Amino acid sequence: MFDGLKEKLGRFREDAEEAAEEAAEEEAQAADGAADAPAETDPSPEPDAAEAGSESVDDAPTDERAVADDPVTDTGSADGGATGDSADADSTDQSVSSSESGPTRPDGPAQSSEDDRENFKAGFGQRAKAFATGGVIIRPEHLDEPLEQLELALLSSDVEMSVTRQILETIREEVEGTTRAQVQSTGQVVESALREALVDVISVGQFDFEQRVRDADKPMVVIFTGVNGVGKTTSIAKLSEWFESRGLSSVLANGDTYRAGANEQLREHAETLDRKIITHQQGGDPAAVIYDAVEYAEAHDVDVVLGDTAGRLHTSNDLMDQLEKIDRVVDPDMTLFVDEAVAGQDATQRARQFNEAAAIDGAILTKADADSKGGAAISIAHVTGKPILFLGTGQGYEDLERFDPERIVDRLLGE
Numbered sequence: 001m002f003d004g005l006k007e008k009l010g011r012f013r014e015d016a017e018e019a020a021e022e023a024a025e026e027e028a029q030a031a032d033g034a035a036d037a038p039a040e041t042d043p044s045p046e047p048d049a050a051e052a053g054s055e056s057v058d059d060a061p062t063d064e065r066a067v068a069d070d071p072v073t074d075t076g077s078a079d080g081g082a083t084g085d086s087a088d089a090d091s092t093d094q095s096v097s098s099s100e101s102g103p104t105r106p107d108g109p110a111q112s113s114e115d116d117r118e119n120f121k122a123g124f125g126q127r128a129k130a131f132a133t134g135g136v137i138i139r140p141e142h143l144d145e146p147l148e149q150l151e152l153a154l155l156s157s158d159v160e161m162s163v164t165r166q167i168l169e170t171i172r173e174e175v176e177g178t179t180r181a182q183v184q185s186t187g188q189v190v191e192s193a194l195r196e197a198l199v200d201v202i203s204v205g206q207f208d209f210e211q212r213v214r215d216a217d218k219p220m221v222v223i224f225t226g227v228n229g230v231g232k233t234t235s236i237a238k239l240s241e242w243f244e245s246r247g248l249s250s251v252l253a254n255g256d257t258y259r260a261g262a263n264e265q266l267r268e269h270a271e272t273l274d275r276k277i278i279t280h281q282q283g284g285d286p287a288a289v290i291y292d293a294v295e296y297a298e299a300h301d302v303d304v305v306l307g308d309t310a311g312r313l314h315t316s317n318d319l320m321d322q323l324e325k326i327d328r329v330v331d332p333d334m335t336l337f338v339d340e341a342v343a344g345q346d347a348t349q350r351a352r353q354f355n356e357a358a359a360i361d362g363a364i365l366t367k368a369d370a371d372s373k374g375g376a377a378i379s380i381a382h383v384t385g386k387p388i389l390f391l392g393t394g395q396g397y398e399d400l401e402r403f404d405p406e407r408i409v410d411r412l413l414g415e
């Protein structure tokens with residue numbers, strides 16, 4: 001499921017990590033260079049950074065020693081020296097790294113008279129400090145190129161344009177001024193930004209579906225709509241099983257009085273699952289079928305009415321009128337839009353159109369098991385403001401999965 005998208009996100013993480021590390025190290029080296037300037041007053045070059053660090057400790061005031069003795073700072077100094085020019089790796093260089101990590105600057109007063117230079121160094125100081133202590137400042141512009149690649153990757157995975165933009169914007173916001181801590185890799189920072197961005201867009205409108213059903217007046221009426229052949233009838237049967245496994249009873253109602261064979265198709269599921277089904281003759285009034293099912297449920301203490309409807313386009317006026325009539329007659333608690341994940345952008349656009357025409361409450365995305373791109377799964381909630389509630393993951397009755405944004409993102413990020 002969503003393997004293509006997963007691979008592309010993995011590539012972005014690798015590219016972003018590499019780009020951010022490179023840029024941050026370049027900046028830290030530039031900062032080291034700026035901090036090296038006072039070394040011109042100290043002619044003795046120091047080729048070994050770690051040694052230089054320990055020598056500067058000998059000369060340092062007591063509080064400075066405490067910082068330099070810190071193994072964390074030692075490692076940072078060694079890193080700083082290792083990445084800096086060996087000719088620049090003098091004792092002053094080391095003391096800058098150490099002192100910026102500590103509470104005082106031993107060479108500070110000597111330099112404070114040169115305001116311009118201090119200002120110049122201040123811009124780099126934060127990054128030098130972060131780098132010397134094993135941290136790295138990551139900035140959005142470090143990620144410009146990987147983000148461009150990510151944008152193309154998302155669009156080619158059928159992620160809708162506005163959703164793609166939102167994801168990129170959140171990543172930029174998340175990494176803005178982030179200091180990668182010692183315990184984190186740059187990859188982890190990027191991953192956490194990506195995770196946040198994805199969860200953000202796919203969790204729009206989520207609610208506790210099971211709780212909503214349990215809290216509703218009985219029977220709760222759920223109507224299913226969408227275009228032909230996307231898996232509405234199968235999803236109704238799956239959802240009936242899902243309820244059953246949670247101790248909630250359901251009755252199936254075939255409001256698809258339009259298509260020949262629709263009654264038989266739903267009846268087959270009802271018989272297999274041993275559920276009550278309400279049907280009328282082909283050409284009958286769908287609202288009347290659902291109404292009868294509600295009456296049956298009330299009389300038999302059934303928890304949920306699951307109402308199928310004919311496949312339709314949002315532009316099929318007569319069929320959309322039928323939905324409106326169902327609304328008027330039985331006032332359903334929920335209208336769920338069903339579409340197939342493999343339809344990608346088309347599914348997202350249809351979700352938008354149906355939501356505008358019939359005000360859906362949520363979506364079921366079928367055939368996710370056959371979808372590598374994942375674009376519809378990423379986009380529908382953000383585009384409609386209504387959550388994806390379930391994923392269809394196969395043809396069996398048990399192949400229905402509650403859409404859990406955190407879990408979906410875990411899966412996309414390979415966790």
Ligand SMILES: Nc1nc2c(ncn2[C@@H]2O[C@H](COP(=O)(O)OP(=O)(O)OP(=O)(O)O)[C@@H](O)[C@H]2O)c(=O)[nH]1
Nearest residue numbers: 228229230231232233234311366367392393394395
């Ligand atoms: N792989 C896979 N196939 C599915 C899934 N859900 C439904 N299908 C298959 O999709 C086909 C169409 O499903 P239906 O339930 O008949 O679709 P429908 O929307 O009710 O179709 P109409 O009644 O013609 O509008 C069937 O062969 C189902 O087995 C799913 O999650 N994964």
